[in-house]
Amino acid sequence: MISHGIHIYGPAIDSETRCTHYHSEKDIIAIKFFCCKRYFPCVSCHEEDGGCNHAVWPKNQFDEKAVLCGSCGNEHSISTYLECKSSCPNCHASFNPGCSLHAYLYFDIS
Numbered sequence: 001m002i003s004h005g006i007h008i009y010g011p012a013i014d015s016e017t018r019c020t021h022y023h024s025e026k027d028i029i030a031i032k033f034f035c036c037k038r039y040f041p042c043v044s045c046h047e048e049d050g051g052c053n054h055a056v057w058p059k060n061q062f063d064e065k066a067v068l069c070g071s072c073g074n075e076h077s078i079s080t081y082l083e084c085k086s087s088c089p090n091c092h093a094s095f096n097p098g099c100s101l102h103a104y105l106y107f108d109i110s
Contacts (some may be wrong), residue, residue: 003030004073009038010045016070017041026096028070029081031106034058039068043105057107069093078107 001012008030011020017030019041030039033046035055040046046054057066057078065075071093080089085100087093103109 003068003070006030006039006068006073006075008041008068010040010042010049012041012045017068018070019045021045022096024096026094027099028093029095029099030068030070032064032066032068033106034061034066043102056105059108062107069095082107082109 001008003012003015003017008017013019013023016028018027021042021044030041032039033054034057036052040049057064062078062082064078066078067076067081069076069088069090072088072091074088074090076089082103085095086097087095
């Protein structure tokens, strides 16, 4: 699926990057996976697509743009996303606050 000109892999179900696993009104981000540099709506989508050699983004690369807002299409750096988890700093669309519980699956937040 293409969202805002960016290919989103996995079972995304709409143009705001919701997927078959997470599809509430606030599930509007896709994450570029460190291991394959491809955007997926969630880790389950990545695993269903083959999962490659799953790896999290290291802290020294948190300036990389790796989080896509499905509402406005703005790509955020990991640092920006981690600082403002509740909404997009560009369009102010609300992000799912529960995503923060899974951040360790994507980013080295230890």
